[in-house]
Every structure is written in structure tokens, then in C-alpha cells.
Amino acid sequence: MSTSRTQVSSLRRFLGGSGGIIVGTAVMNVCTFGFTIVAAGILDTADYGAFFALLNLLMVVSVVNMGLQATAARRIVEAPASVASIEHSILRVGYGTALAVGGGLAVLSPAVTWLLQLDSVVPALVLAALAVPTTVMGAHVGILQGEKRWAALSWVYVLAGIPRVAGLVLLWLRPDESIALFGSGLGYIAPVVLGWWILRRPRAGTGRQDAAAVATPDATSLVRETLHSAQALLAFFALANVDIVVARHVLSDHASGLYAVGLLVAKIMLYLPQFVVIVMFPSLATAHERRRAVVRGTAAILALGVACTLGVVLLAGVAADLLDSEKLRAVEGHLWLFAVLGTLLSITQLLVYATLARQGRRSILLVWVALVVCVVAGAMTSTPTELLTVMITVSVVLTGTLVAASLRADSGSVGGVVPAAPGAD
Structure with missing residues (x-):
């Protein structure tokens, strides 16, 4: 009995620490690449090439997501007493940036259609819509990463993968590049909802710093x-x-x-x-x-x-x-x-x-x-x-x-x- 409790306790410590990130990212990657591999069998070669190009362009666009993530994490590590103010500022900047990126891509959708040699503008508009939750997710992840809240962050990554299973059902019903992109993009929506729920209340700062250190970060x-x-x-x-x-x-x-x-x-x-x-x-x-x-x-x-x-x-x-x-x-x-x-x-x-x-x-x-x-x-x-x-x-x-x-x-x-x-x- 004691050995069993010890094993359970060790497993909890593992999942509550960096081990949870290993599991969470593994689930996300298995679902993400599983979706892409199965899609290769559902779509014809030309549609699959277009879908893969769209997916890669979405990854390039997500650099804004990752920029927010890196900024939030670095700021929190640098000023642990300022967690609440950094959270507020990062979230405000993140929501505004997400709308700007999505709107900009919608305007540029004809150019994207030409660049990737797409048959219509619809896939490019789907790309623009998905850029919004993708960008917001970066703000959420950066905050959790900087605070080393590995357990919560691991669940965000799990939800970045599992919804793509539902996307495969949609793709099977209608096999084209737009549906494939949307199905894959379901993995950006659920994590944003969870991230909002986790961060709905500001986290208290840690450490001792002077008053200037805990001032609200300048948005600029x-x-x-x-x-x-x-x-x-x-x-x-x-x-x-x-x-x-x-x-x-x-x-x-x-x-x-x-x-x-x-x-x-x-x-x-x-x-x-x-x-x-x-x-x-x-x-x-x-x-x-x-x-x-x-x-x-x-x-x-x-x-x-x-x-x-x-x-x-x-x-x-x-x-x-x-x-x-x-x-x-x-x-x-x-x-x-x-x-x-x-x-x-x-x-x-x-x-x-x-x-x-x-x-x-x-x-x-x-x-x-x-x-x-x-x-x-x-x-x-x-x-x-x-x-x-x-x-x-x-x-x-x-x-x-x-x-x-x-x-x-x-x-x-x-x-x-x-x-x-x-x-x-």
C-alpha cells in the first residue's frame, strides 16, 4: 500500500512539473501530426500540397504568437513581483494584436491566394480567421511558462491536440484544403478558452522588489x-x-x-x-x-x-x-x-x-x-x-x-x- 501511494505521489510530481509538459506536448504533437498524416491519405496530392503550404504559412504567421510568448515569459522571469501587472498588460496587448493580425490577413487574402497558387480565396480567409486564436494563445502560454505553471500549461497543450480528432471527421465528410485547415485549426480554439479560464484572476507576485519594479509595464x-x-x-x-x-x-x-x-x-x-x-x-x-x-x-x-x-x-x-x-x-x-x-x-x-x-x-x-x-x-x-x-x-x-x-x-x-x-x- 505504501509503495502504491509513493508511486502515485511520484507520478503526480512528474505530471505537475516539467514531466507534464513532456506529456502535454507529446499529445499535441501526436494529434497534430496524426491529423496531417491521415489527411495525406484523404486528400489528393494537389490538395494536400495546398493544405500543407497553408499550414506552414499559418506557422509563419504564428511568430506573433511566439513573440508574445517569449516577451511574457522573459518579463515575468525578470520581475517575479510584477506578475499581476505583466499579465494584465500582456493580455491587453495580445487581444489587440490578435485582431490586427487577423484583419491584416483578411485584407491580404488575395495575395495569399496567388502566393500559394490556390484555386480560391476561401482557404486564405480561413487562415485569417485562425490567426486570431493562434495569437491569443501565445499570450496565455507565455504567462504560464514564465510563472512555471507546468501543470496548467500541459493541459493547454493537450487541448491543442485532441480537438483535431474532430477535425478529421469534418475532413472525411468533405475532403478539401479549406476543411483540412479548419479541422487542424480547431487545436487553436480550445486552448484559448482554457487559457482564459486559468488566467481570469491575476496571480500574486513573488519576491521582494521596489515600487518601480512592480509598476504596470509600458504597453509600448x-x-x-x-x-x-x-x-x-x-x-x-x-x-x-x-x-x-x-x-x-x-x-x-x-x-x-x-x-x-x-x-x-x-x-x-x-x-x-x-x-x-x-x-x-x-x-x-x-x-x-x-x-x-x-x-x-x-x-x-x-x-x-x-x-x-x-x-x-x-x-x-x-x-x-x-x-x-x-x-x-x-x-x-x-x-x-x-x-x-x-x-x-x-x-x-x-x-x-x-x-x-x-x-x-x-x-x-x-x-x-x-x-x-x-x-x-x-x-x-x-x-x-x-x-x-x-x-x-x-x-x-x-x-x-x-x-x-x-x-x-x-x-x-x-x-x-x-x-x-x-x-x-
């Missing part, structure tokens, strides 16, 4: 920091998603659809270690813990990436036979390369967040340069293999450079030394 400074974080994350997610947009222009519909199937593995490898970034960010925002967090985070993602890449090599054929998917069989021999690409991008994501946590700026320029190189070099490719080679080559160079830059910049933080001023790397 929050917007400025959010925009800086958003443009940094825009650079990264544009880099992580630019290849499917390039593929839609330089490859045939069939070839770009097959490339999109391979990218499923890359996206899984990008988001599978997401819990590492989430749990590490408070340490990345703390000067004396930052360098160790970068090393531990990079090592964890790399180890997971190597293990999963070996798994892809061994199980790719089994998965293709199990799902009876001709699309998977067509790209089976290259799936491990997509796993390598996803791992490299995941490490880059950690390093971008490390740069934001120390309010650095120069390293972000390297990401923008890498993006330009991928667009220019990718435009000169004519096969999926050539495009994949370009993406891996650029990612290897960028990841190595960012690791070196981050460790060099964080070397001054060891021992609790004051972190570098904003703009320094």
Missing part, C-alpha cells in the same frame, strides 16, 4: 519587444517553411506533394523536442544559468534526433506498408534526410530563443541571410532531392555558426555576471 515597450521577438522568430519559421513554398513554384504539383509528405518527418523532428525549449526558456532568461541551458538543451535535442533518425531508417518501409501509402513509398529512401533536417532546425530554434532571452540581435541576422540563400538556391533546383540538399546544407552551416555565437556570447554569464546589453551577441 511590450509591443516593441514583441515585434523584435516576432521578427526573429519570423526569420526562423520562414526558414523552416520556405522550402514548401519554393517547391510549389519550382516543382510540379505531384512532386511538391511528395516533398510535403517527406516534410512531415522534418516537422515531427522539429516539434518533438519542443518541451526542451519550453522548459529551458526560464533558465535561458537567467544570466547565470544560460550557458548551461544552451549546452544541455542542444545535447538533448541532438541525442533525440540521432535516436529518431535511426528509427526512421529502420521503420520507414514498415510505416509505408502499414499505412499502405504510395506517397510514403515514393519518398521512403529520403525520409531519414528529412529527419536530419528537422533535428538541425530544432537546435536552431533553441538557439534563436536563447538569443531572445538575452535580448541579443546580431545572431538573428544570420538566420535572415540563411533564408535568402535558401530562396535563391532553392529557386534553381528542379527536383525534390536537390531542394532537400540545399535546405540541409544551409541548416548545417547556420546551426554550427549559431552554436558558436551563442556559447561565445553566454561565456560572460557564467558565475552570475550581468548579461550582455540588448543588441550584443
